[in-house]
Amino acid sequence: MPKIGMPEIRRPQLIKATIRVIGQVGMSRASVAVIGRAAGVSPGIISHYFGGKDGLLEATMRYILKDLANITRAKLSKTNKEDPLGRVLGIVESNFSGGQISPDVASTWLAFWSRAMHDPALYRLQQVNEKRLLSYLRAELKHMLTADKAKSVAIAVAALIDGMWLRGALTPKGIDPQQAEHIVGDYIKSMVPERFLSIHQKTIRKSN
Amino acid sequence: MPKIGMPEIRRPQLIKATIRVIGQVGMSRASVAVIGRAAGVSPGIISHYFGGKDGLLEATMRYILKDLANITRAKLSKTNKEDPLGRVLGIVESNFSGGQISPDVASTWLAFWSRAMHDPALYRLQQVNEKRLLSYLRAELKHMLTADKAKSVAIAVAALIDGMWLRGALTPKGIDPQQAEHIVGDYIKSMVPERFLSIHQKTIRKSN
Amino acid sequence: MPKIGMPEIRRPQLIKATIRVIGQVGMSRASVAVIGRAAGVSPGIISHYFGGKDGLLEATMRYILKDLANITRAKLSKTNKEDPLGRVLGIVESNFSGGQISPDVASTWLAFWSRAMHDPALYRLQQVNEKRLLSYLRAELKHMLTADKAKSVAIAVAALIDGMWLRGALTPKGIDPQQAEHIVGDYIKSMVPERFLSIHQKTIRKSN
C-alpha cells in the first residue's frame, strides 16, 4: 500500500474551499488569501499545489465536471438499456442531483461559465462537458426519434437543463430538483412516441 | 459657458464601451482604465458620471434590461391581442433579437448573472427582469391553458430561453436566433391546444 | 468712484468659504471642489483668482491674521497710553474676540499652524504674526518690568494665549473667551508691580 502524500489531501481540501468561497462571496472576492483561510492553510500553499490561482480554478472546474460525469455514468449503468426514455430521464436527473445543485456549486459553476468565455483553459473544459451531454442525449434520443429530430430535441433538453439550473441558481431558495426534473421530463415525454412511455413504465415497475 | 449636454453623451458612450470591454476581455479584466480607454476618455470620468465602477456596472445592466423591455413592449404592441400564441412567440422572439444577441451583450449579461448572486443592486435588477418575463408569459399562456399549467409552461419557456441563450453565449458563432426561436416555438406549440395554432396562422396571413 | 469688480467680491467669498470648509471637514478634505461648492461657484474659479489652491490657503491665512491685527490695533487705540497693564490686557483680549474664536477659525488656524512647518509661505506669515504679538507685549511690559523680565513674561503670555486657544479649539464647546481672559489676566497681574493695578483700576473707572 502506497503512503498517501499530502497532495492527495491538500488538493481536494483546497478545491472544496474554493467552491465554498466562490459560492459565498463570489468570484471577484475569492482571493487566494480568503480561500486559504477557508481551507485552514496559508495562501502560499495554493501556488505550491496548483501553480497559481488559475490552476486552482481550473482544477476546481475539472472537479465539478468530473463529479457530474461520474454521477451520470453511475446513473446510466443502473438503467435498462432497452428503455431509452428512462436513460434520457436519468441523464437529466444526474444534472439535478448530488453536489451539483448545492448553492455553492451552482454559484461556482455560473462564475466559471462567465469566465470560460475569456479563459481558453476553462473554455475547453466547458466545451467537453457540453458536447458530452449533447452526445449522451442524442445517442438515446436516436432510439426514439429521427436523427434530425433527435439532434434538435437534444439541444432543447440541454438548454432546458441549463436554463432551469441557471434560474435556480439565482433564486434564494436554490434549485428545486423535483420541479426541474418534472418540467424537463414533461417536455421529453411530449416529444417521443407514446410506446416509449409504456416501455419506461414497465421497466420501472419491474425494477421495483 | 461650459459644454452642456455632456452627460447625455458620455453616459451611453461609457455604457457601450463597458459592454464592449466585458464582451471582449471579460468582467475580471474590465478595469476602469480599460473601459475608459475603450471609450476614448480618461479613467477618472467614470467616477464623475457614475459615482464609481459599481455605478457604471449597474447602469450598464439597467441599460441592457431596458433595451430588452423596450423591444418586448414594441413587439407586443404590434401583435394581435386575439392571438395569444402569437404574443408568446413575440415575447420569445424579443429575447433573441436586436442588441440582445450580440456576443458582447451576451457575455456581459452572463457576467452580470454571475455577479448578481453576490451584488444586491444587480440582484434586484435581475429579479425584476425575471419576474417581468414570467408574468408576461403567464398572462398570455393563461388564455390557452389552465392557470397551473400556464405557470409551469411559463417557467419552462423562460428556462428554455435562458438556456438557449446561455449555450449560444458559449458558442464561438454566438447565438443563432432562428434556431433558438424554432426550438422554443416548437415547445410552446406542443403545449397549447391545437386551435390556437389555427388562430395564429390566420392572424399571420391577415397581417401580410 | 471706481466700479467694484468681481475680484473684490469673489476673493472674500472664497476665503470665507475656505474657513468654513476647513472648520467643518478639516484641511485634508477641503478640496477645491468642496470649497467651490460651499461658495456657490465652480471649482475652476479658484485657480483663476488665487492661481491655485496654495494661493487660496495663503490668502486665507493672511485674511485671518489681518483680522487679528486690525482688532488689536483698534483695541489699543482705544486704550489709555498711561495704563500699560490695560494695554497688555487689551492685546490678550483681542486674541479671544471677534472672528478669532469661532470654531471654524480656530480649526483653520490650527490647520495652518501644522502646515506652516513645511510650507515656507505660510511659515513666513506665521512668524510675522508671532513676532508682532511678542513685540506688542514686550513694549508694554517694559513699562512695568525690567527688560529681561518683560521678555520672559511676554513669552509666557504669548504661550498662555496660544495654549488656551489651542485647548479651546479641541473642546467641543469651543473657546471660552471669559475663562481665557481671566486666566491670562490673573497671570499678568501676578507678575507686574501692584501700582500698575491701581492705575488700571482708575483708568477703567474714568473711561466709564
Add this chain to the structure above:
Amino acid sequence: MPKIGMPEIRRPQLIKATIRVIGQVGMSRASVAVIGRAAGVSPGIISHYFGGKDGLLEATMRYILKDLANITRAKLSKTNKEDPLGRVLGIVESNFSGGQISPDVASTWLAFWSRAMHDPALYRLQQVNEKRLLSYLRAELKHMLTADKAKSVAIAVAALIDGMWLRGALTPKGIDPQQAEHIVGDYIKSMVPERFLSIHQKTIRKSN
C-alpha cells in the same frame, strides 16, 4: 517555518518612520509610499500591519502618547509624595523631555492636533491625554490650593505647557526645554503658598 516576531519589529519601525516623515515633509505629503520608503519596506505592508493608513496614524499617536505617559509615571515614582510642588514640576518636566521635544515628534503631534478635530479616533486619544494631564496636575495642586483655585491653575499650567510647546514647534531651533520649564515653573511658584517652596527646596537638598 516563516519568520516570526516580525510584527514586533515592523510596527515600531513603521511608526518611527511615520513620525520621521511627518516631521520632515508634513502630514499632507506623508503618503504610504513615502512612509514605506522611509522605513525601507514596500507600501503594501502598511495595510498588512495596521489595516490601512488611518490605522498607522492612530497607532503613531498612541505611541507618542504612551511614551509621554510612561515618562510622567516614571518621573512621579521618583518624586517625594510629601513635596507636591516638586511633583507638579515633575509633570511639567515630563512634557519637555525625552522624545517629546524632538522636532519630528513636535511636528507630528501638531499635525495630530489639527487632524483630531475631524477624526473621531484621534479625537478620543487626544481627549484621554488632555484629561490625564489635567487630572495629574489638579491632584497635586489640591494639596497646595483650594479646589477651585487648583482647577484653574491646572488649566493654566496645561495651557502654558501646550503653548510653550506649540511655539517651540514653530521655531527653527525647536523647543528649548530649559526655558520652557523655567517659565512654567515660575508661574506655578508664583501661584502656590510660600511654604511649599521651602518643602520643595528641602526635598531636593535631601535627595542629593
Add this chain to the structure above:
DNA sequence: GATGAATGAGCCTTCATTCAT
C-alpha cells in the same frame, strides 16, 4: 511540507488644474 512576511503591480478613486465654451 508549510508558513506568512513581503513585494510590487494593478485596481478604484480623488483631486488640482486646464480649457473650450
Add this chain to the structure above:
DNA sequence: AATGAATGAAGGCTCATTCAT
C-alpha cells in the same frame, strides 16, 4: 467673468506570487 467637463497624476488598498525559514 464663469462654467463644469475633462485630464492625468497620485493616493490608498488589494492581491497573486515569491521566498527565507
